Amino acid sequence: MSNLRVFIVDDHEVFLSGLRAELSGAFDIVGSAADVDSAVRGITETQPDVVLLDVHLPGGGGRTVLTRVGSTLPDTKFLALSVSDAAEDVIGVIRAGARGYVTKTISAADLGDAVRRVHGGDAVFSPRLAGFVLDAFRSNDVELSDAELDQLTPREIEVLRQIARGFTYKQVASNLVVSVKTVETHMSSVLRKLQLSSRHELAVWASTRKLI
Amino acid sequence: MVSLRPTSALFQRSPNDRVMTGTAGGIGAALGVDAWVVRFGFVIVSLAGPVGLLLYAVAYIAGGDGRNRRTTPRTRPVTGRHTLGFAALTLGVLGLAGNVGFGLPPGLVFPAVLVVTGSAIVWARLDDRDRSLLARSPATRMTFGRYATLRLIVGGLVLALGLGLFLFRSQVLSSTSSAVFAGVATAAGFALLLGPWLYRLVQQTSVDRRERIRSEERAEMSAHLHDSVLNTLALIQRSDASSEVTALARRQERELRAWMQGRSTDETQQLAAAIEGIVTRVESQHRITVDAVAVGDLGLDERLHNFVGAVQEAVTNAARHAGTDSVSVYVEVQPQEVTAYIRDQGTGFVRSAVPSDRRGISDSIEGRLRRMNGTAELRTSPNEGTEVELHLPLLTSLDRHHHSSKSET
Numbered sequence: 001m002s003n004l005r006v007f008i009v010d011d012h013e014v015f016l017s018g019l020r021a022e023l024s025g026a027f028d029i030v031g032s033a034a035d036v037d038s039a040v041r042g043i044t045e046t047q048p049d050v051v052l053l054d055v056h057l058p059g060g061g062g063r064t065v066l067t068r069v070g071s072t073l074p075d076t077k078f079l080a081l082s083v084s085d086a087a088e089d090v091i092g093v094i095r096a097g098a099r100g101y102v103t104k105t106i107s108a109a110d111l112g113d114a115v116r117r118v119h120g121g122d123a124v125f126s127p128r129l130a131g132f133v134l135d136a137f138r139s140n141d142v143e144l145s146d147a148e149l150d151q152l153t154p155r156e157i158e159v160l161r162q163i164a165r166g167f168t169y170k171q172v173a174s175n176l177v178v179s180v181k182t183v184e185t186h187m188s189s190v191l192r193k194l195q196l197s198s199r200h201e202l203a204v205w206a207s208t209r210k211l212i
Numbered sequence: 213m214v215s216l217r218p219t220s221a222l223f224q225r226s227p228n229d230r231v232m233t234g235t236a237g238g239i240g241a242a243l244g245v246d247a248w249v250v251r252f253g254f255v256i257v258s259l260a261g262p263v264g265l266l267l268y269a270v271a272y273i274a275g276g277d278g279r280n281r282r283t284t285p286r287t288r289p290v291t292g293r294h295t296l297g298f299a300a301l302t303l304g305v306l307g308l309a310g311n312v313g314f315g316l317p318p319g320l321v322f323p324a325v326l327v328v329t330g331s332a333i334v335w336a337r338l339d340d341r342d343r344s345l346l347a348r349s350p351a352t353r354m355t356f357g358r359y360a361t362l363r364l365i366v367g368g369l370v371l372a373l374g375l376g377l378f379l380f381r382s383q384v385l386s387s388t389s390s391a392v393f394a395g396v397a398t399a400a401g402f403a404l405l406l407g408p409w410l411y412r413l414v415q416q417t418s419v420d421r422r423e424r425i426r427s428e429e430r431a432e433m434s435a436h437l438h439d440s441v442l443n444t445l446a447l448i449q450r451s452d453a454s455s456e457v458t459a460l461a462r463r464q465e466r467e468l469r470a471w472m473q474g475r476s477t478d479e480t481q482q483l484a485a486a487i488e489g490i491v492t493r494v495e496s497q498h499r500i501t502v503d504a505v506a507v508g509d510l511g512l513d514e515r516l517h518n519f520v521g522a523v524q525e526a527v528t529n530a531a532r533h534a535g536t537d538s539v540s541v542y543v544e545v546q547p548q549e550v551t552a553y554i555r556d557q558g559t560g561f562v563r564s565a566v567p568s569d570r571r572g573i574s575d576s577i578e579g580r581l582r583r584m585n586g587t588a589e590l591r592t593s594p595n596e597g598t599e600v601e602l603h604l605p606l607l608t609s610l611d612r613h614h615h616s617s618k619s620e621t
Contacts, residue, residue, distance in 0.1 A: 012440060104450075105462075127540065128503075134544070165505075165553045165555055
């Protein structure tokens, strides 16, 4: 099996070359870009398997890259990578179509693992992202949101809580006595709800946290 | 004072003590008399004939420009004294014109002074706008706004009165072209009233625009700066730097991020901030990483302070005894209760094997929670890591009332 083809988008030069060096052993780095326009060009040309996408970019940010190429390349998966950890950035890029989010302090081994999982169709949630999602879907007023997409099932909340507590998917599966596959299905469903929900609170929640 | 200045001029026009050009102020300072005496002299002489104005003009030219020594900002508010100065100058000019013979009949002097004074009163509000630009608090704006409106009304009335008198006394209203003349006069009045205001409004808009562009640039600049600093800090944490350097980078990253997101960092007020505080303390004391995730937030009361204390004890225990390099903390505020999970993947232990004199768990964690009707559960076994689970029921307002009345008895 040939290596996964990875494209890196990051405007921090040193960080980019660091990522390149770390990942080049296990992956085929097909290109990199430091701003939105060249990222859109490069990704369209190379059609990579996975794009590592920095949330903050000159020219509009990772979200703009996703809105411009995300729908045209259904086979390319996007994994958001950020130093920001600001809730509205993270939720924003996920809602634009990223399959997961990791912080830049992640170890090289974990990052490689995340790239492979995103490519396999999984949703990659850091504990912090799980926390954001729980926060965003917290409902004090259940009657107001009746759409199925606007609610997390109790099981999904349980899985999210475990991930927020720092458990890996495997550990969550064993804690809840289910298969890893089931955990993955739950998380993909959470990701879908996060992307498709028109939930009023989600928009309000994101905008009230936009403090900068 | 003036003689000390190395200048060929007889005196310096005063940049600070001035009604019009500062000439009187300068002469006053040079002669050692109050500037108002000089001003009064100028007015009287001007009223008597053109000599006064000529004198003033000569004095103005003779005086050195004191402005390069000015200490106050150049845009000085127009005050009541300006209005007075305007009126005095008008009187002088009209006196001069009347004397020379091509001017107005004596009966029109007073209306003309009224017109000019009215304009001066209206224009005086312009600089208030400048000032309110500096002090943009709503309160100041309202105050100045009110004064400005008042001034506009008073100025407008004075102006209108002047124009009316002017028209009446010049008898133009009785002539055939009276309607046209009245129209022209009204237009002139409006131009005097609103012209400067409109001009300033246009200027103000462009000032505001420049200001906004500048602040946007600043925000973008700082966002870029923060982002690259955060990148560098992340880079340090991924590198092989010593644990001290890594811990420092972690702490700075957290501080910068908290500041950027405008989060409260007052540990004594908010639950999330208190948890962040624990993370910072434990990381710097024990050289481990603590990953904390908080969902929801609450203002701290006495019970929550105790709860935070229990969390801190659990995190410290993990840092000290688990023999691992990371601890996960998860805190969630739910409608009925607050929960916390403190987990490490370290060595774990057998509870019964802990010496009974080590009271940390039973006193600082379990005892604390029990006293507040909460629960503490500890799950551990050798090589399986340890997880502490804390639940604290939140008091409803009814409970709180009950609680306080109970403690009173």
